[in-house]
Amino acid sequence: MKLFEQQELHIYNSLTKNKEMFQPINDGAVGMYVCGPTVYSNVHMGNCRTFLSFDLVFRYLKHLGYKVRYVRNITDAGHLENDGESGDDPILKKARIEQLEPMEVVQKYSVDFHNVMAQFNALPPSIEPTATGHIIEQIQIIEKIISEGYAYEKNGSVYFDVIKFNEDHEYGKLSGRQLEDMITNTRELAAQSEKNNPQDFALWKKAESQHIMRWPSPWSDGFPGWHLECTAMSTKYLGNKFDIHGGGMDLKFPHHECEIAQAEACNHESPVNVWMHANMLTLNGKKMAKSTGNNILPNELFSGENDVLSKAFAPTVAKFFMFQAHYRSILDFSNDALEASEKGYNRLMDAYRSLDAITAGDSSTHDISAWKQACYDAMNDDFNSPILIAQLFEAAKYINAYKEGSASITKEDLETLKQSMHDFIFDVLGLLDTAEGANGDGNQLSAAVELLIELRNQARANKDFATSDQIRDELLQHGIQLKDGKDGTTYSLN
Ligand code: AMP
Ligand code: ZN
Numbered sequence: 001m002k003l004f005e006q007q008e009l010h011i012y013n014s015l016t017k018n019k020e021m022f023q024p025i026n027d028g029a030v031g032m033y034v035c036g037p038t039v040y041s042n043v044h045m046g047n048c049r050t051f052l053s054f055d056l057v058f059r060y061l062k063h064l065g066y067k068v069r070y071v072r073n074i075t076d077a078g079h080l081e082n083d084g085e086s087g088d089d090p091i092l093k094k095a096r097i098e099q100l101e102p103m104e105v106v107q108k109y110s111v112d113f114h115n116v117m118a119q120f121n122a123l124p125p126s127i128e129p130t131a132t133g134h135i136i137e138q139i140q141i142i143e144k145i146i147s148e149g150y151a152y153e154k155n156g157s158v159y160f161d162v163i164k165f166n167e168d169h170e171y172g173k174l175s176g177r178q179l180e181d182m183i184t185n186t187r188e189l190a191a192q193s194e195k196n197n198p199q200d201f202a203l204w205k206k207a208e209s210q211h212i213m214r215w216p217s218p219w220s221d222g223f224p225g226w227h228l229e230c231t232a233m234s235t236k237y238l239g240n241k242f243d244i245h246g247g248g249m250d251l252k253f254p255h256h257e258c259e260i261a262q263a264e265a266c267n268h269e270s271p272v273n274v275w276m277h278a279n280m281l282t283l284n285g286k287k288m289a290k291s292t293g294n295n296i297l298p299n300e301l302f303s304g305e306n307d308v309l310s311k312a313f314a315p316t317v318a319k320f321f322m323f324q325a326h327y328r329s330i331l332d333f334s335n336d337a338l339e340a341s342e343k344g345y346n347r348l349m350d351a352y353r354s355l356d357a358i359t360a361g362d363s364s365t366h367d368i369s370a371w372k373q374a375c376y377d378a379m380n381d382d383f384n385s386p387i388l389i390a391q392l393f394e395a396a397k398y399i400n401a402y403k404e405g406s407a408s409i410t411k412e413d414l415e416t417l418k419q420s421m422h423d424f425i426f427d428v429l430g431l432l433d434t435a436e437g438a439n440g441d442g443n444q445l446s447a448a449v450e451l452l453i454e455l456r457n458q459a460r461a462n463k464d465f466a467t468s469d470q471i472r473d474e475l476l477q478h479g480i481q482l483k484d485g486k487d488g489t490t491y492s493l494n
Helices: 045-063 092-100 102-120 133-150 163-167 179-185 187-192 226-238 248-266 296-302 317-325 335-357 368-380 385-404 411-428 441-463 465-477
Strands: 010-013 017-021 028-034 067-072 151-154 157-160 201-207 222-224 242-248 272-278 281-282 331-333 481-487 488-493
Touching: 028 045, 028 226, 045 067, 045 092, 045 102, 045 272, 045 281, 045 296, 045 317, 045 411, 067 331, 092 102, 102 296, 102 317, 133 151, 133 157, 133 201, 133 226, 133 248, 133 411, 157 248, 157 331, 157 441, 163 179, 163 248, 201 248, 201 368, 222 226, 222 317, 226 242, 226 248, 242 248, 242 331, 248 272, 296 317, 317 335, 331 335, 335 411, 368 385, 385 441, 441 465, 465 481
Parallel strands: 028 067, 028 242, 242 272, 281 331
Antiparallel strands: 010 017, 151 157, 157 201, 201 222, 481 488
16 A cells, blocks of 8 residues: 555645645556746755755655656747747857857856755756757647637737636636736836737747847747746647646746746647745845846855854755755745754754664654644645644654653564665755765865865975876866966865
């Protein structure tokens, strides 16, 4: 019997605004789509929080025994600011500034994203499709929407007709917005646009002559609108109706609202059963964002190189900090809170490690089965990780009592405790025991690099420049840059 047959998972659905019992469309299998990063700069800790929230969802569904197909895209084209009215494609903008090919920008920041996710011990998705790899599918969807009568062409661009759609559908049902209110609020914009109505959004944009990323289409050489890629890739890999769609809260409108409209216009059914939205990570009470510069980068956190930090923090500690808040709560980032989480994390790991030193007795002081179920109850209640962590701390108290001899546990209960602690700490939360060095984080890495720096110094002292250059060059190939200064050699991770 699979675990999911014994546990009742409830998920908060942003569409119905209710916690609902989770029932996948196909027995035992779950299809989940999460909007991925727009790869024109390094991901910040806010982005990481959302991706780690869905890593927790993925991990728990797998732990329950579901076969999960987790699709998370890479937005490598088309994420226009202001729907292209006054904004540019940020990838193109960055390519211009850094004098790179747009695909070099995409490659650089995709690699960074994957490195960061690996450092956080997040599992890779089952499929990671790119927008540029699915232009044909996007064109086909536009053709279908036009043929259904919900889109129109203007000067080589194609727009979704929101007013027409709203006549027989409900535009705004996810975000709780009314089309009439939106129209009243944007009246003055109408004149500057080639759209029939400011609420209409681009499905295809004709490329200006300087726009390098362009593809042929029936309407013009151009590029697809941002919302379309997620409709194309989610339905291609998960079907016209799938179980879970996730993203950060800020994507609810317009992005996810537009995804619903596109899919309904095309397939005559709502694309997603459960919409999940992760809440924001803030810094000084304001949303972390790329555009405002109010953010912390993962590498700054791992190295301690940011004025708000007193020291470096291991990725797993940062993850523990984030999971001490529920994914639907706002979380404010601070050095003090991280230090407190580090202490808690160390306490939990100490308790976990001392499990092996406990000798079983004839009876159990605590009801271990009830404790284990309480851990599941926490996760079954919309992935409530802070309550789960509180239960793990409860177990740490038991463990200390067994060690001191003020309580006892039977052999069978001890096995259950060990297995469940392992399952929840490592499989479900995806934490790492830094003492085991499993995450290759700061300490182990720096010891290894320091050793290589020492060997390079010896080679230089012996005038063996071939060896000293080889050490420097090969480290650089692995993204580790040595810098020779007056106080010796330091290194940084690229
Ligand atoms: P982007 O690359 O801007 O499309 O963002 C990638 C993901 O990060 C999206 O799901 C966003 O909703 C999410 N996100 C952006 N800023 C934050 C933040 N401050 N806290 C949590 N998630 C965020
Ligand atoms: Zn998306």
